[in-house]
């Protein structure tokens with residue numbers, strides 16, 4: 001447990017790694033196995049599909065971590081996919097799902113962050129696909145790819161196809177606070193940086209007509225899942241989630257990084273949690289508590305239910321919040 005805590009403190013200090021990978025590094029078994037999970041498709045609107053772990057229909061809401069989500073957006077001229085998966089197997093599954101709904105070619109792929117389970121699949125894309133990601137995501141991959149894959153193998157297991165991946169980054173880069181519109185032919189997609197969400201290289205994909213947003217790991221899943229402050233920045237993350245919440249209409253559909261489509265109330269759950277973390281940790285800091293005392297006192301048992309609560313809350317989020325709130 002001490003090693004776990006040290007790892008998390010180190011993570012909170014700067015290294016950026018996949019949330020699901022972290023979960024696994026403390027579990028005896030992978031939280032999900034990239035060799036066995038199956039993806040399924042849910043039609044959201046004409047030519048718009050959410051893709052997610054097929055176990056979600058039974059297991060969502062139970063706080064169990066699931067595979068990376070994705071999306072398929074079909075325009076008259078071609079298709080955009082959201083996130084490219086961790087290995088060739090899942091990338092191919094995603095392409096099979098595309099084929100099951102349209103003959104049009106995949107023209108664009110978006111990475112909601114650099115996390116390997118959202119972007120390693122770039123390497124398996126045909127040359128003709130244009131990859132869109134945040135400029136900070138590219139920067140991270142350009143300088144950390146070797147370490148990142150080592151970590152992913154260590155945590156997701158060997159022979160999960162990660163060994164085959166080579167660094168492959170974006171063709172179109174979104175600058176900090178930037179956004180672009182992509183016209184797929186009769187369908188306009190907004191890809192936007194709302195601010196620091198989990199990695200500092202996060203983008204969101206928004207379809208105005210269908211009122212659907214892909215959020216990547218900014219929210220991992222529905223209630224009782226919790227956000228992971230892997231790179232710290234509690235206050236910035238909270239502000240970003242609030243900006244997204246304010247941007248969205250009340251009946252918006254929200255696709256988390258690792259579950260099936262939910263609604264704004266699940267985004268609110270994440271915001272409420274971080275708001276309570278902020279006020280409780282601020283309170284502890286104002287009393288002069290040490291990090292250890294803060295972790296011990298800010299238990300927030302009302303938010304229990306997530307399978308990874310005992311790692312993510314005391315081990316990661318409270319130390320990240322403490323660091324963030326004592327730096328300002």
Ligand SMILES: [Zn+2]
Pocket residue numbers: 018019020068115117118217257258
């Ligand atoms: Zn992820």
